[in-house]
Amino acid sequence: MVKKQKRVLSKSERERRKNKIVAFCVMAVAAVFFGFPFLYMLGSSVKSDLDLQLHPELIFPSSFGEWTFERYTGFFMYAGKIATLPIAFLNSLWSTAANVLLTVALDLLVAYAVIFVRFKFKKVFMKFLYLWMAIPGVIATAPMFAMYATIKNALGLHEGVGAYLYIYLWLIVPGSTGIFNVLLMRNMFASIPMEIVESARSDGASNMQIFRRIVLPLARSTILLIVLFTFNGSWNSLAWPLLVLSGESKTWETLTLALTGYTGSSNWGQVGYSMASSVFALIPTLIVFLFTQSKMIDGLSSTGVKK
């Protein structure tokens, strides 16, 4: 009886199994392509300077003696002193978290307004955002720094907690209005069946209730996606922090900025140090990624819209 059932199922089951094998093969090939550069990065970060020069063909050190972890230990003890890296790590952590929170909050508000609330200038607003995406951001750097400097000098914020907070305000806030994220969120909201919202509304639910009970749970995966994007962008940003933080106390630096102190263009170890510091900087991103990635996709299937 059991056997028979199995045989009945087997046609589509066999098909599915075949598909899985094909898919696995494709994925294995893809994994080599996508994974190899990471292996190369990891390997180069533990190769000695000499090995980097003499054995370019090897991924990992040529012999036991050529393994080096000095670059990694250097992140904690540098030039005979305890490095400021842990503090830089905390700076990065809170500013990135603040950036992520602000971005998600703003995006949720905008997307909710645009999809579920009718108001004047809505279309103008969205169209403007679309068009404004085309303006290359780089022309803003010099004026932005001039604004930053003018306000800073006008307020006299040159040292102390005030200056620190002011600088971090300029690190956190400007990145929070990314148009792409707004569009992503808006698109997600647009896919929420309006009937649910309408029926809730006719049941007397307030906007807050609709937002909390219906929209927020449905938007979870998109939120996680935006969290990841924003986290990544904020964590890796270098040029702007370099501009506003250089010359300030070492303990104010962000992690990415602090790590640049370890890479330079003047020695053989350059490649090794770059690789090591990038591996090091990737760790928090990896953690955030591991936490968000499964929910980011699986979250979609458990939102209640469909099973």
Next chain:
Amino acid sequence: MKAKRKGIISVLCAAIVAATMLAACGGGGGSGPIGAGEHNIDKEWWTTTGEIVKDGDDVVFNNIEIKLATVVAGTDLAKFNTIVNRFNAEYLDRINIVPSSITEEEFNSQVAKQISNNANAPDLLMTHQKEFKSLADSKLIQPFNEAIEKSGIELDLDNYAAGLSKYSSLNFKDQQFTVPVDMHSEVVIYNKKLLGDNALPTNHAELVALCKKIALEKNITPIAASTHSASFYRFVFNTAILQNGGTFFDASNYKADWASAANMPAYKAAIASIRELITENLMKKQQSTGDALAAFLGDKALFYFVEPWSVDSVLNAYSGDKNDIGGASMSKWFAADPTKDCADYIYGDAHAFGISKTVTDISKKAAICEFVKWFSENTSAGVSWANAGHYSASKTLTENTSYAAENMVANYLTKFYPDIDDFQTMDISPYTYQYKSYLEQLYLAMITNNNASNDEADIIAYQKKVNDEIATINMM
């Protein structure tokens, strides 16, 4: 929909016009680029406040913090920071130096933004000598003169390498904008075992003869060098040009004059002297850095072209007796006529100090002078910096016996640069970046072509490219 778009556009236009008005109001009358030649400073763009407090002849410093921006990076930075820490310990509660490192590519634009907006501006700048001219032309740095005068801290330019200190004025009459720190270029180390009883070559003919002999005797390619590596194309070709009497631009108008009657032969001779080493199989045309290093470490090459800051690493990596490796000078190696004075020249880069215009307090300026002086006179600082591969540009140090006795200095740096007055960098010009990058490309084009009959056309073509760039900068 159309109406709405029109609305957006009109809003945009209004914003643009408003912003234009605002910004235009702020601007004064236009001033063109500063031309070539020496200038007087009509109106000082820096200010000085406060009074210097003195105790006898010594200036009293009271907890002065100096922000130092430097292009030094990587392992050098660790050594630099150690030196700075030593200074800070010595001047505890008096002067505190806070260094920060910026990559060479970003240094100028970043520092310029910070100084011109007076935000996060460094007080003291340490970058390559050739970068300072454009900073001064943009009125972003100030001279040392007043601080030296008022504080009595001496920074006499005669005490520094002549080839470097002559640029200190940056073509502003009677001004001292920079103080040289050190010098570096591509250098040559050699294997004493392979050299044997032979003497080190002192001119091009000897170099070729010796290499041919060694090549034949030992069956090796005697020169290990990566002709396409950055340090080689940055320094060696320019050294060859200088040794043959060439110049990099016309000082009267800042334009490149590589194809002029005076320079064309020098440029051709320069590339010919490098190319000869390749065509005679004394050096491989496009050896990778790894292969060159492997050849030298394996006793398979007599000479090895390397950056001075890597010498230490090479010595550590060499498995044989470290004393078998010595330093040699490139003086006269590429000169067609070794009797000329210029045949001794070695081209390289030099770090130098300069003061930001945002520094106004005279005590702070004096403190900067104090640090600069300490850096160029303190033996332990000099020794640490020498071990990072940077030979001091200060004669106070190079003539100091305990500095000169240091292994790195005695056996290598003094061998690389037998006379520091022969060390040259690029002359004063705001366009050094342009000359530099197109000279590199010219070199690479010529060495890749490997055909002397094309050289003239290449030189003319690249001269046009660099002059086009300069014209672009001066477009408005």
Next chain:
Amino acid sequence: MASNSILEEYVEASEEAEIAEKKKAQKKSRRRESAFGMALIAPYILIFVVFSLVPPVLGIAFSFMSYNPYNTADIRFVGFQNYINIFNFDLPISKSFWSSFGTMFIYVAIGTPLAVIIPFFLAYFINMEPPGYKFFRALIYFPNVVSITIMGIIFGNMFAGDSSGLINSWLGTEIHWLSGEPWKDDILRWVVIFIATEWWCTGTNFIIFAAAFRDVPKSLYEACEMDGGGKWKKILHVTIPNIKSTVTVCLFNILIGYLGLYGQVIVLNDFTNANIMVSPTMFIQHYLSDFSYARITGYVCACALMFGIVVMFFSTIQRKAMGEHRTRSKRTEDCIAYFADRDRFTTEASNG
């Protein structure tokens, strides 16, 4: 950006009925709703104006000036001179600016389809849930979080020009992967750039597509299967129509993103071609960030605005094209089925 069109219409239709019923009360609540909506977007607009609108607008203002950000004495209003200069093809810099468009367009023309097709098929296969698919999914996405500098170091070292490069040392060759000039001999460089771009950028679209694939109701596939539809039919008639809105968003972003080609060409070059501008963004970045060109900041800002206009032009065209697509597909069988399907699920959801 597109998936809601049906819904919008649906909603609008139901709204019209409502409006007919209670017009007056509607008007009042509408006004209140409008105020509420604007209050919701107010924080965003405030931050956006201060940090994202004013600085570029100032940049645009600079394009009408001879502007040196480091030397305010150098500033003067020049009207349209910068724009006239852009169209003066005798100027080498203007030539360089316009020729940078050529290489960029080739890149976009090849890169955009690749950036949709590759993630599409990877997402298709991942959706079959082969063993370890979670790992594969994570791995394919992960390069995205690597910064551009690191990407440059990794691929730059792999494809280094002499035998010190990983690939060259494996092949035993001395290929100059990253050298050469556009339209002459730099095909290999672009191959490397595409490889690096695929490694670096596939993840985002892959994740988005994979999510969209999941969104497609399984019942539609089953229905298609019952109608005797094969693998390709399923992709063509079920998958593609259902993820079209997602593809539209992605395509739009890829196009805009690729027009702004910058990082890859900056980090993957030889120093001999580092000064050859192969994309307008590279051009703008190079001349804006290099101190020695500070005096032509106004001109470069004008170039940036010209480039922005080109991008706007393309995005408008594309959106129009996508918009037409949308209206046509509205009437297809699939969508009606999809809509009916969604109705069913909605009822289930609201019941549960």
